Amino acid sequence: MLVSMNWLQQYVDLDSYSADELADLITKGGIEVETVEQLNKGISGVVIGHVLECQQHPDADKLNICKVEIGEEEPVQIICGAPNIAQGQYVAVAKVGAVLPGNFKIKKAKLRGEASHGMICSLQELGIESKLVSKEYADGIFVFSEDVTPGEDALEYLNLHDEVLELGLTPNRADAMNMIGVAYEVGAVLNRSIELPSPELVRSDEGVEGYVSVRVENEEDNPYYGATVIKDVTIKPSPQWLVNRLVSAGIRPINNVVDITNYVLLEYGQPLHAFDYDRFGSKEVVIRRAIEGEKMVTLDDVERTLSSEHLVITNGSKPVAVAGVMGGADSEVQEDTTTILLEAAYFNSKLVRKASKDLGLRSDSSARFEKGIDRNRVVGASERAAQLIQEIAGGTVLKGIAEQGDRTIEALDVSIEVNRINQVLGTEITETEVAAIFERLQFSYQNFGGTFTVQVPPRRPDITISEDLIEEVGRLYGYDNVPATLPVTESTPGQLSEYQVKRRHVRRTLEGAGLYQTVTYSLTSPSKRHFFSSDSVESVRLAMPMSEERSELRTSLIPHLLEVAQYNRNRQLENIAFYETASVFLPGDELPVEQEHLAGVVSGLWQEHLWQKEKKAADFFVVKGILEELAVEFGVEERLTFARAEEPKLHPGRTAAVYLDDELIGYIGQLHPEVEKELDLSETYVFEINLEKLLQADVAHLKYKKLPRFPSVTRDVALVVSESLEAGEVKRVIKEAGGSKLVEIQLFDVYQGEHLEEGQKSLAFSLRYYNPEQTLTEEEVKKAHDRVLKAVEEQFGAALRQ
Amino acid sequence: MQERLQALKEEALSEIQQASSMKEVQDIKVKFLGKKGPITEISKGMGKLSKEERPKMGQLVNEIRTAISDQLEEKIARLEKAAVEERLKEETIDVSLPGRPVKRGNHHPLTRVIEEIEDLFLGMGFSIAEGPEVETDYYNFEALNLPKDHPARDMQDSFYITEETLLRTHTSPMQARTMEKLNGEGPVKIIVPGKVYRRDTDDATHSHQFMQIEGLMVGENVRMSDLKGVLQSFAKKMFGEEREIRLRPSFFPFTEPSVEMDISCFNCGGNGCSVCKGTGWIEILGGGMVHPNVLRMSGFDPEKVTGFAFGMGPERIAMLKYGIDDIRHFYTNDSRFIKQFNSL
Known part of the structure; x- marks a missing residue:
């Protein structure tokens, strides 16, 4: 507004x-x-000028040489190129030295050899938006239609000092x-009084009955409809004051009658519609629901197809307007219109909203009906418009209004106690102050011992319950005057849930391990929705996506992390290490199933220390190490295992499935080289796990273990095995065979090459034996160690490396 | 004999003085003081001397022996010291060379801001509630006093999945979800951080996905002045002790009265600058007293309890706090951007 x-x-x-x-x-x-x-946008030096002479420029077809009186001793010569310039006009002249919007300074000039002392202005040149300039001045200079005095401030007449x-x-x-x-x-x-317009309307003796009748089919759809008829009007441009008002409110002037309906819309908030009575097509206004599929052409010359959820104004046989939204082209007021049928009505806001939405038509009228207008101002507004039409367009207003429905409704009573106000606001506002506020609002009220019953006028439909009155009192009392206090309600411990504590710990662990956190979008395209073959086949798709790129909810975090990797790589940021924790969305019953995942992407150099010539490229084991560390942090290092796996988008030899106990919770691996090529990424490692599984795993509380009291014994073995045998498998067998005294198994060397046969490798383990009860005897160690050697020999044919 | 001893002494001392390595010193020791050395020889030959001469000569031999070995010891000490010095010199490093970088990542700036706000409210006795990002129309709108035809629904155009489910447009649905579980028994003190979604075209100031933190406190005697007090603590903690706040009347369907909170501009202190668009105030969040319909729908009796609620945008807070100029930075994850948020 x-x-x-x-x-x-x-x-x-x-x-x-x-x-x-x-x-x-x-x-x-x-x-x-x-x-x-x-x-005024910084304009100065623009005065009214009287065009005394106007002749064509001898050397330019489109230019005119004008002598213009501008209230100075001598008229000035101005060259003007506007098509509508003519002798006798009163125009806006920017004198030499004047400043126009954009700090555009007017100087003396020569145009094709002729001197020009100033510029005759169009409205656009005076800073008025083109969309607010009436058609007649759209392509030329502005011409004052009334008596004005040359030399006077032109901005004053155009209300540009406003x-x-x-x-x-x-x-x-x-x-x-x-x-x-x-x-x-x-x-x-x-806290000042206001003065409202009180239209004094002189009606003729002739009654409206002979001209029109009104029939509303359903008063719920249209609680009040009134039609006024005004005869013998002359359609012409509006007077300047009216034009100025409309322009200041952002509405383009059209003609006097239409301008007046717009003016009253702005002044009273009451949308009005003026029909050309002679083009209306009948003497009966019938308001009804549109028939399914019924068609009409609206003012903007578009044919509209209506439905039974739309309310229309008809002439008894066909629609002439969509109620509260837009009039029809057939009954539009035109230059030759002489009799006006003026509609002032109160339509059901939901129906207006529905039609406006369905037809894609948002007008100043529909916007007001949708949000609710003042029921008690409908008739006043129509009288105000009739009076202005009579005044400005001439004409006779017929006696009476053809109408159906009640003109006014009762005020709504809402009560509030002063105590309650203070209790909710935390203030100490007195009864007197409350009363004064209601008076400022011009609400009538009764006060019985601090309980105010307010008659809420229909102009304020937002006030329906006592809390609404608390707000009215509060806002006018001033929230600056409300003190800042601390709650007196019973105290509560504020703490994170166990899950939240753990999630924070995940972040800190990953960041401590060298990963940076990202946040990416949940919405994605169908092709980026999933990554692993185990991801849900079905998607959660938006009903009306804004673009295909953001049309579905993701089921994997990796695709957007890869986008982040690409984004950074395109900016020469090749060494990246990112993670994200976020929900993925799987189809569910009422709502999708949301699952919190943890994913990461690592590429380029993992560590470098240039002058000491250390460079460590990211690899599978960097990423695996991070997940293993996470497992340690959450006490599941023995339960989190990795097993070789195949995934179409991952490197077949460098991918592992991650298990928690026996449950698959995710994957880790290098991108398949073909995927890397497609995304233009170098060697890139990713992982994604179901974080909820990790964080909800049942783990024993941290407990102190006694420090060792006896020495332990360490034996190193190098086992020669087939190169295809996984170290993890060997370790598993060693652990099984070693028994309870074998407390630690560390792989410290993997070797292939010289001194070994083709197809073989050597795995060197350091085995530590310990007995918490007493010092280990040589025999005990030997017994356990022999079991280990026997087991690996039997299972893998492993020989001790010499 | 005496002359011989004196000559030996002088010879030894001169050799010691010239010696430059530990080995030479050892050789000198053996040469003069060894079992086969000349001094031992002389000692052995002392039996031939007279009774009177013997003690005198014995004393002299001892003196010379002591003199040589003292010199030897001293030389050894000196050589050792020189050796240590030499080693230290060799081991000297350029301490101005850069240290080995520690591999460490850091929080995304939004997490940083959210955790800071969470901790602040945890300290005031709030707990943290989290809810689904895909919500029912009921929890997202209806339970918040936004019935199906309510015009205020236009304020936040939403991404629907079906007619009854949508991506939540705020984290406020957790108001109703939390209260429902409590069967009308307060107090309720929660904040709800999380992702929310609205139909906006992404640009420097709009994002179809963003974060929100909703706050809710319901109980006997919860007043708007409490809201003001709590938000004042928040503003001072986040933006500095000197910050003032002001509440302005506003409108949200789920609160009545509703307010918007401004803080005095931290850039200019309230005099007016480009950050506060010349007003001296910066709009930070919206809130108000929980609408009685919301309390009632979630099983609380508005005659017995009152409550306040507020909602804020971590993106906006981070942008103001750190001077970030484009909301898209939070979601493109340029590593040069993320890495800036690594210090206290």
Whole structure:
């Protein structure tokens, strides 16, 4: 809502408040003033000029040489290229030395050899947006239609010294979508009285009955409809004051009758529609639901197909307007219109909203109906419009209104106790202060011992319960005056849940291990939704995606991490180590199943220390080490295992499935070289696990283990085995065979090459034996160690490396 | 004999003085003081001397022996010291060379801000509730006093999956989910961080996915002044002790009265600058007193309890706090961006 200071001044005395001060007060009162615009945009030196002579430039077809009187001793010569320039016109002249918007300075000039002392301006050159310039001046200079005096300030006549406040209205404050509503609000904020228009309408003796009747089929759809008929009007451009008002509010002037309906819309918040009576097609206005598939052409010359959920105004046989949204082209007011059928109605907001949405038609009218208009202002608005039409377009207003429904409704009673107000706000506002606030709001009330019963006027449909009154009192009392206190309710311990503690620990562990956290989007494209063959085949898809790229919910975190890898690689950031914890979404019953996953991507150099010539490239074991560390942190290092696996998008020889106990919880591996090539990535390792499984694993609480009291014994063995045998398998067998005294098995060397036969490798383990009860005897160690050697020999044919 | 001894002494001392290595010193020791050395020889030949001469000569031999071995010891000490010095010199490093980098990652800035806010509210006795990112229409809208035809639904165009389910547009659905479980028994003190989604085209200031932290406190005697007090603590902790806050009336369907909170500009201190667009104030969050319909729908009696709720955007807070100019940075994850958030 755009509010002109000059216009508002008509209703409330704004004296002593600057636009900025007022904006601040209104904002503090609850309606945010988003901007304060100076309409003159820094213009100076523009006066009214009288074109005394106008002749064609001898050397330029499109230029005219004008002698213009601008209130100085001598008329000045100005060269003007506007197509509509003519002798006798009163125009806006930017004198030499004038400044136009954009700090454009007017200087003396020569145009094709002829001197020009200034410029005759179009409205656009004076900073008025093209969309607000009426058609007749759209492509040329502006011409004053009235008596004006050369030399006087042209901006004054165009109301360009005005300032406009732009209100950002929340949906509950539709009452401020009109000047009267803004006046009530500003009056309350400033604690000043307001003066509202009281139209004095002279009606003819001729009654409306002979011209039109109104029939509303369903009063729930349309609680009130009134039609006024005005004869003998003359359609022409509006007077300047009216044009100025509309322009300040951001509405383009069209002709006097249409402008007046728009003016009253802005002033009263009541959408009106003027039909050409002679083109209406009948003497009967019938308001009904549209027939399914019924068609009509609206004012914008578009054919609309209607449904039974739309309310239409008809002439008894066919629709002439979509109720509250837009009129029809057939009955539009035109230059030759002489009789007006003026509609003022109260339509059901839901039906207007539905039609506006279905037809994709948002108008100033529908916006107001949707949010709720003042039921008690409908007739007043139609009288105001009739009066203005009579005044400006001439004509006779017929007696009476053809109508159906109640013109007014009762005010709503809402009660509130002063104690309650203070209890909710934490204030100590007195009864007197509360009463004063209701008076500022112009709400009638009764007060019985601190209980106020307020008659809420229908202009404020947002107030329906006592809490709404608390807000009214609070906002006008001023939230600055509400103290800052600490809650007195019973105290509660604030703590993270076990899961939340663990999740934070996951982050710290991974970051301590060298990974950086990322946050990526949940929505993705069908091709990036999943990564592993085990990911859900079915997707959770948006009903109406904005783009295919963001149309489905992901079931794997890896694709977006790979996007991050690509993004960084494209910026020469090749050494990357990222992780993310986020939900993936699997189809479910009522809601999708959300599962928190942990994933990571590592590529390039893992560690480097240049001058000491250390460089360690990221590899499978870097990533595996991080997961193993995580397992240690969560006490499942014995239960988290890795087994060779195959995944289409991963390197077949460098992929492992991750198990927690016997349950598959994720994968780790190098991207398949073909995938790397496709994404233009170098060697890249990824992992993804179901984090919930890891964090919800049952683990014993941390407990102290006694420090060893006896020495342990370490034996190293190098076993020669087939190169295809996995070290993990050997370790498993050693552990089994070693018995309880074998407390630690460390692989310390893997060797292939010289001194070994083709197809063989040597695995060197360091085995530590320990007995917590007493010092180990040589025999005990030998017994256990022999078992180990026997077992590996039997199972793998492993020989001791010599 | 005496002359012989004196000559030996002088010869020995001169050799010691010239010696430059431990080996030479050892050789000298053997040469003069060894079992086959000249001094031992002389000692052995002392039996031939007279009774009077013998003690005198014995004393002289001893003196010379002591003199030589003292010199030897001294030389050894000196050589050892020189050797140590030589070694230290060799071992000297350029301490200005860079140290070995420690491999460490860090939080994403949004996590950093969210955890900071979580910790602040944990300290005030709030706990952290988390809920689904795909919600039912009921919890996302209806239970928050936003019935199906409510015009305020336009305020946040949403991503629907079916007619009844959608990506949550705020983390407020956890208000109803949490309260329902409590069967009308308060107090409720939660904050709800999480991802939310709205139909916005991504640009420097809009993102179709972003974070929100919702706060809710319900109990007997919860007042708007408490909301103000709690938010004041929050603002001072996040943006500095000097920060002032102001509440402005606003509108949200789930609170009544509703407010928006501004903080005094941390850049200019309230005088007006480009950060606060000349107003001296920066809008940080919205909140208000929980609407009685919301309490009622979730099983609480608005006659007995009151509550406040608020919602804030970690992106906005991070952008203000760290001076980040484009919301897309949070989601493109440029490593040069993420790595900046590594210090306290």
